[in-house]
Amino acid sequence: MATPSFHVSMTLVILTLLSLNKEVSTTTYQIAYSCSNTLTFTPNSTYQSNLYQLLSFLSTNATREDGFYNTTVGQNASNLVYGLFLCRGDLTTQNCQECVATATQDVINQCPIEKEAVIWYEECMIRYSDQSFFSTLNTMLKIYVPSRKNISDPDQFYKLLMLTMNESVSQVANASTGAKKFATKEANFMGSQILYTLEQCTPDISNSDCIICIRDAISVLPICCSGLQGARVLLPSCRIRYEIYPFYRMLNARTSPPMPAIIPPPPPGKRSILLLTIIPIVALISVSAVLFIMIYYFLCRRARKEYNAIHKENGSLQFDFATVEAATAKFSDDNKLGAGGFGEVYKGTLPNKQEVAVKRLSKRSGQGEGEFKNEIELVAKLHHKNLVRLLGFCLEGEEKILIYEFVPNKSLDYFLYDPQRQGQLDWSKRYKIIKGIARGILYLHEDSRLRIIHRDLKSSNVLLDGDMNPKISDFGLAKLFETDQTRGHTRRIAGTLGYMPPEYAIRGQFSVKSDVYSFGVLILEILSGNKINSFYQSDGGRNLLSYAWKHWSDGTPLELLDLTLRDSYSAKEFMKCLQIGLLCVQEDPARRPTIASIVLMLNKSRSVIFPSLQQPAYCSGTHQNMPLESVNETPMTDVSPR
Incomplete structure (x- = not known):
């Protein structure tokens, strides 16, 4: 009598474990999202009302058998919203509805004021825009x-x-x-x-x-x-x-069990022997089945936890905090390389003996989770010899950490503004640094598969490798543009005063010419060995820009040259760089050259014909209300990158 009850109990355990495994496999997990942060709507506008109505329509229509629905909401072209959802083809209508309901809530959090968005989950996807995209192939975003x-x-x-x-x-x-x-x-x-x-x-x-x-x-x-x-x-x-494991419902699998084999009745007298033989076999099979299902369940659960942990922040780049802590000897002062507005940087050594730079963001820094994710998503896709390479990140509790390749010679400002180290940057090194920074910006603006505006180019964000080759770093404030997009706008200004062009500092307008302006400031700093804000009225100008313009206008450009370069500089290259620097900081963005033309100017061995120069930004009375003497090197908070 014990055998039947044992068999029933095993069946209940099996059914329970199967139901648990089913719950694990149908949980909604967000994979990725994308929203165009340059096409935005005004909060509480008609467009927002139409968008919310569209999302409601998508959610209520998610019980459709085909797992797909598209619709449009709005009365005129200025506030039309087009949207659709698509569920994975193997889902039940209930699972589809759960996923779409979750997605319509989450997309508002991820893209609160953007007119275009797409969000992917393991089980579904929703997409909307102010432009019709129905029946139109889109392979631009991957x-x-x-x-x-x-x-x-x-x-x-x-x-x-x-x-x-x-x-x-x-x-x-x-x-x-x-x-x-x-x-x-x-x-x-x-x-x-x-x-x-x-x-x-x-x-x-x-x-x-x-x-x-x-x-x-x-x-x-x-x-x-x-x-x-x-x-x-x-x-x-x-x-x-x-x-290499099943992640969808096996739609093509058999739904009916195979016919059992017909076993002839045992000969008389051997029935009891046969029962004694069969019962242990059945028990063994039942136990084995339970063990197999339990192992399968726990493996699935572990895989799901691993998936959830990894894909919250961009996959294979993630390090655990224990590894980072061990690499830096628990962030010891002996390994500290420096500190900035967003936190401290430490030298570390990974278990494979690779040296790395570990950027530990301050819990009170201006860089929040949005900027942190922004830096990961952008830098992980960039590969150029003049850009610092991101190796990974760590996100545990309040810890936000970035792991970069180790660049041994610290940053440009470490040498440029220190009287004891300035001499290590002779003219050939400085000219190579200027050309390298230009090539790095050109890659960001035109040569990578993305168009990226850095928005925080400055000497402390240019690292130097063992051969003094420059590597642009710190992409926490960078903006991603569409390939045909030329400019954007933000209500929250971020960056470092002095390196910001006036149209951005005053009106929040940024473009590729914003980085060109910052590059011009960098050139003048490299030529003079002085910071943008290190001048006083007695020097003949309110700041480095007005000082450089004064000597250019007076016909005394060599007065700008760093004294440590007087015996090593090339007059032709110096004049070329000075004119490029002054062109880059023109007040009108249209008068600033593109980075492609700058690279061409720097690489030409013959003389270059330059456009006529006008007074740089911040030199006239137009922007007297923005004194650069009071520059704060700590970047201001910007929550706009996502």
């Missing part, structure tokens, strides 16, 4: 989220991955009108290991556009995720994902 774990035999795995994903493309794209453009596929890899893949397009785009989108997403994998066990690539019009 977000990839790689796994942290490597795969064994990456070459064979990559071949299998490409083959499996490409086989599913036509299945996704050729879905009939009104059906889901969704497919999953499995393939065996190295015995018992299975590759799971998923592809999906928004149903409103054409079959040919769906093929283009999926193939575009697949083309990202060799760049971002080669040799890794899993990855996601997210676009507004499609998404793909692969893993």
